[in-house]
Amino acid sequence: MVVMSIQVEPRKRTAMSDALSILASRTRREWRRNKYVYLMLSPVILFYLVFHYAPMYGVIIAFKDFSPGWGIWKSPWVGFEWFVEFFNSHYFWRLIRNTLLINVYDVIFGFPVPIIFALLLNELSSQKFKRWVQTVTYLPHFISVVVVVSMILDFLARDGLINDLLQLFGISSIPFMLNPAWFRTVYVGSGIWQGFGWGAIIYLAALSNIDPTLYEAAEIDGAGRWAKMRHVTIPGILPTVIIMLILRLGQIMSVGYEKIILMYNPMTYETSDVISTFVYRKGLLQMNYSYSTAIGLFNSIINFTLLILVNRLSRRTGTSLW
Amino acid sequence: MVARRLKRSVGERIFDNFNVLFMILLIVVTLYPFYYVTIASISDPTLIVQKRGIVLWPQGLSFESYRMVFENPMIRIGYMNTIFYVVVGTALNLVLTSFGAYGLSRRDLALRNPITLMIVFTMFFSGGLIPSYLLVRNLGLLNTRWAMILPGAISTWNLIIMRTAFLGIPESLAESAKIDGANDFTILFRIYLPLSLPVVAVMILFYAVGHWNAYFSALIYLRERALYPLQLVLREILIANSTESMMTSVVSDREPIGETIKYATIMVATLPILFVYPFLQKYFVKGVMIGAIKE
Numbered sequence: 001m002v003v004m005s006i007q008v009e010p011r012k013r014t015a016m017s018d019a020l021s022i023l024a025s026r027t028r029r030e031w032r033r034n035k036y037v038y039l040m041l042s043p044v045i046l047f048y049l050v051f052h053y054a055p056m057y058g059v060i061i062a063f064k065d066f067s068p069g070w071g072i073w074k075s076p077w078v079g080f081e082w083f084v085e086f087f088n089s090h091y092f093w094r095l096i097r098n099t100l101l102i103n104v105y106d107v108i109f110g111f112p113v114p115i116i117f118a119l120l121l122n123e124l125s126s127q128k129f130k131r132w133v134q135t136v137t138y139l140p141h142f143i144s145v146v147v148v149v150s151m152i153l154d155f156l157a158r159d160g161l162i163n164d165l166l167q168l169f170g171i172s173s174i175p176f177m178l179n180p181a182w183f184r185t186v187y188v189g190s191g192i193w194q195g196f197g198w199g200a201i202i203y204l205a206a207l208s209n210i211d212p213t214l215y216e217a218a219e220i221d222g223a224g225r226w227a228k229m230r231h232v233t234i235p236g237i238l239p240t241v242i243i244m245l246i247l248r249l250g251q252i253m254s255v256g257y258e259k260i261i262l263m264y265n266p267m268t269y270e271t272s273d274v275i276s277t278f279v280y281r282k283g284l285l286q287m288n289y290s291y292s293t294a295i296g297l298f299n300s301i302i303n304f305t306l307l308i309l310v311n312r313l314s315r316r317t318g319t320s321l322w
Numbered sequence: 323m324v325a326r327r328l329k330r331s332v333g334e335r336i337f338d339n340f341n342v343l344f345m346i347l348l349i350v351v352t353l354y355p356f357y358y359v360t361i362a363s364i365s366d367p368t369l370i371v372q373k374r375g376i377v378l379w380p381q382g383l384s385f386e387s388y389r390m391v392f393e394n395p396m397i398r399i400g401y402m403n404t405i406f407y408v409v410v411g412t413a414l415n416l417v418l419t420s421f422g423a424y425g426l427s428r429r430d431l432a433l434r435n436p437i438t439l440m441i442v443f444t445m446f447f448s449g450g451l452i453p454s455y456l457l458v459r460n461l462g463l464l465n466t467r468w469a470m471i472l473p474g475a476i477s478t479w480n481l482i483i484m485r486t487a488f489l490g491i492p493e494s495l496a497e498s499a500k501i502d503g504a505n506d507f508t509i510l511f512r513i514y515l516p517l518s519l520p521v522v523a524v525m526i527l528f529y530a531v532g533h534w535n536a537y538f539s540a541l542i543y544l545r546e547r548a549l550y551p552l553q554l555v556l557r558e559i560l561i562a563n564s565t566e567s568m569m570t571s572v573v574s575d576r577e578p579i580g581e582t583i584k585y586a587t588i589m590v591a592t593l594p595i596l597f598v599y600p601f602l603q604k605y606f607v608k609g610v611m612i613g614a615i616k617e
Contacts (some may be wrong), residue, residue, distance in 0.1 A: 030432045036506035037428050040421035041437060044476065047418060051473050054457050055449025061456075065429070068456075068514050113454055117348075120341055133345045137352050142595050144535035145551045147588050149356050150560035154584065161358065164374045196350070225334055257451075258538050261562050283452040284542055295452035303563055 042135035064295035075290075082294035091278065098273040103252045105188045113192050113249060114199030115241060119233065121200065122207050123225070134204075137197025149262040152190050153177060177263070180271040187263065187272070202244065203237055243314060250310035253302045275299045331437045363387060363585035371581055387582035399548060400555035401590075403467075408533040415529040416522070420475050423484035424510045429493065442553075445478050455542055470536070470551065471544035477532075487521040488514055523605045527598075534595065536601055552591055559587050588601055590608055 031038070057072075062082060064075040069180045075269060086092060113153035117137075140148070156176040163173035176182045214232045223231065259277040276288045283292030330338070358377060362370050366382025369435065373381050391397055427440050463469040481531070491495075495517075496509050515522060537553035542569065544550060 017355055020424070026432075034428065034431055034506075037391065037425050037431055038433075040506065040510070041425040044418055044422040045437065045440070047472075047475050048444060050449065051454070051457070051475070052444040052459075057449075058456055060454030061453070068459075072456075084553065120344065123338070123341055125338065129342070131346070133349060135600065136349045138603065139356075139596075139599060140352060142531050142535075142599060143592060144537070144553055144556075146535075146560065148558045150584065150588060151359065151555070153561060155355065161376075167483070168375055193351070198550070219394050225337070250616045262557065268453035279451055284455060289452055289456065293450060293452040296452060300447060302451055308447055 014171075026251065028233060059293060061290050061299050062297045064290060066290040066293075068289075078290075082291045083298060086295050086298065087293065091273075092136075094270070095275045095278050097251055098271055099255050101271075102184055102187060102255050102274065103306065105184050106191060107245075107248060107252070110188055110192045110195070111245065113150040113196045115203055117196055118200040118203035118207060118237075119229070122233070123229075134197065137200070138195070140194040141196070141198035145259050146262060148190065148194055152186065156186065156281060177265070178267050180268045183264070183268045183272040186247070187260070191259075203240060206240040207233065246310050246314045250307045251303065253299065253306060324510060355373065359585045363582060367582040379476065384582070387586040388590075390583055391586045392577075396550070396555045396558075397552070397587070400550050400552035403549060404534060407468065407470045407536070408530050410467075411474075411533045412526060412529045413478075414471060415477070416525060419492045419525060419529075420480050420510060422476060422481045423488050424461060424506070424514060425475060426481070426485045427488035427491075440480065458543055464543055465549065467503055467548050467549060470533075470539055470549075471537065474532070474536075480528060484518070484521055486527060487518045491517055500610070520605045523602055527602045527605070529539055529543075531595065552570050556587060556591050560584055575585040 002077060061072055061075065063077060063079060063117060064072070065078050066072065066075045081299050121130055124133070158173055158218060162176070167173060174182070176186055210232065214236070215228055218228050226228070253275075255274045255276060257274075257280050258278050259272060261280060264277065274301070279296045279299075281294045283293070284289045361377060361380040364383060364385060365380045366384045367387065369381035370377070422441070426434060426441070431437075449457075458464060458473060459471055463472065494511055499509050499513060520609060535553060536551065539559055540549075540551050540554045541557070544554070555594060
């Protein structure tokens with residue numbers, strides 16, 4: 001219909017109204033073709049606007065002296081005051097150090113475990129046994145953090161299972177959960193226990209994608225098991241390893257609060273308090289909304305920047321994340 | 323295969339045996355905590371507390387702690403609430419996620435790219451904890467069941483997994499259905515979802531386990547105990563008390579019956595997951611891998 005009206009009076013239209021009417025007709029055609037798709041997408045878009053983009057707008061209270069009575073808009077601006085206060089507070093370096101160190105420990109000790117596990121699993125000759133091991137080791141991934149932490153607290157209690165065992169070997173009992181020196185070990189160690197099986201999935205898939213003819217060729221060349229692993233298997237999963245490592249490094253400044261706020265106590269804050277838990281305490285327990293939003297924003301910006309940098313890096317290796 | 327096995331050198335055989343042994347060790351390390359909790363929960367409270375070191379069998383037999391767990395009204399309330407959050411939450415998750423995934427998989431959708439960008443951006447940047455909390459408060463959702471369901475109605479990661487699965491379905495199917503007069507809702511529910519059952523199974527598992535295990539949103543959004551999910555009740559029984567007693571008591575933090583009640587509580591809260599887990603397990607790899615494939 002629109003096309004017809006253009007043909008009837010072509011001379012009278014300016015370029016501008018031509019463009020507009022083409023746009024209008026395209027819009028109408030798109031709507032006719034995809035109206036149900038837009039109908040489906042509308043609650044999805046609404047969800048993202050309300051629960052993701054509205055909080056992004058709410059982040060401006062980091063630059064205001066927010067009080068709930070005034071609301072976000074009417075609260076007075078304070079510029080970067082909260083950021084300055086945070087940078088000058090004596091918690092600043094402790095939080096940065098704890099957040100970073102937990103991640104560094106996890107990259108050094110936690111990152112290689114699923115890879116080694118997948119490689120060893122791949123060497124098993126019985127497929128049935130392999131599936132068994134997989135099924136069992138995926139399981140802890142699905143256990144709630146509350147249950148996992150309560151088992152940690154129980155087994156590591158002063159007269160818990162681990163200390164009982166230590167005493168059998170003549171070692172005096174260790175107050176694991178009260179001693180700041182133990183926190184990172186317990187946190188990262190329990191994380192490895194819970195996640196190594198699940199984390200291996202992606203490497204197992206990479207292993208199964210290696211071209212079997214490569215192994216056959218290697219065998220013809222007289223390669224043994226070790227040589228095949230070194231020259232075929234490991235190069236085959238290396239791209240996946242690099243991608244995962246890059247992704248992991250993008251999160252080097254983020255540690256979630258969910259597990260830590262169940263595990264820590266004031267006696268271990270020296271090593272256990274990280275940026276996200278500090279935000280939780282300052283913001284939701286002490287209701288310093290603006291101050292804690294500023295700290296959270298500072299952390300989000302660092303994480304966002306890291307992700308961008310890390311993707312640059314992975315593009316250079318020929319495997320961009322997006 | 324047989325020939326190759328015969329050819330294995332001594333070194334290889336030693337490696338293979340050690341490898342199997344190591345895997346068995348890993349299974350033990352993974353399962354023993356659960357096994358310990360299981361046998362401790364049905365043990366006689368006084369006997370299990372006296373027992374030192376590795377426990378292999380139940381010490382005595384007592385179901386007293388289970389009786390006390392089931393008599394605890396908060397456990398019952400928590401259970402019912404969690405079932406509500408899991409069922410309603412997962413249903414909403416599935417509907418919205420498949421709507422979104424279907425939309426983003428339509429190659430002829432004019433606004434596909436901007437909408438995708440808008441959704442994916444939220445994976446990289448978020449307003450953070452406090453603005454999200456204030457939003458939920460301003461919407462009047464504090465202390466309502468909706469606070470447990472709406473803010474996490476879509477997981478972007480799951481949406482992308484599902485979209486990738488949908489992109490693998492030949493577009494000619496949708497086109498011929500359209501010629502036969504089907505609209506997009508029919509195509510989604512009659513063609514796309516049935517063709518992606520493994521992914522749908524994985525979605526159900528991920529979302530349902532997520533709801534079953536969630537405690538943090540309840541911790542910050544719910545004051546009223548009648549709305550508490552099981553995990554928050556667990557936190558009170560298992561962790562809040564234990565941390566408190568750890569800080570105050572000097573000598574012992576294990577009271578016999580309190581201990582076995584803890585174990586029984588863990589069992590009651592974890593058994594449902596242990597039951598459904600083996601049935602859905604075979605879909606994991608597929609679901610996880612689909613998400614890892616880039617378009």
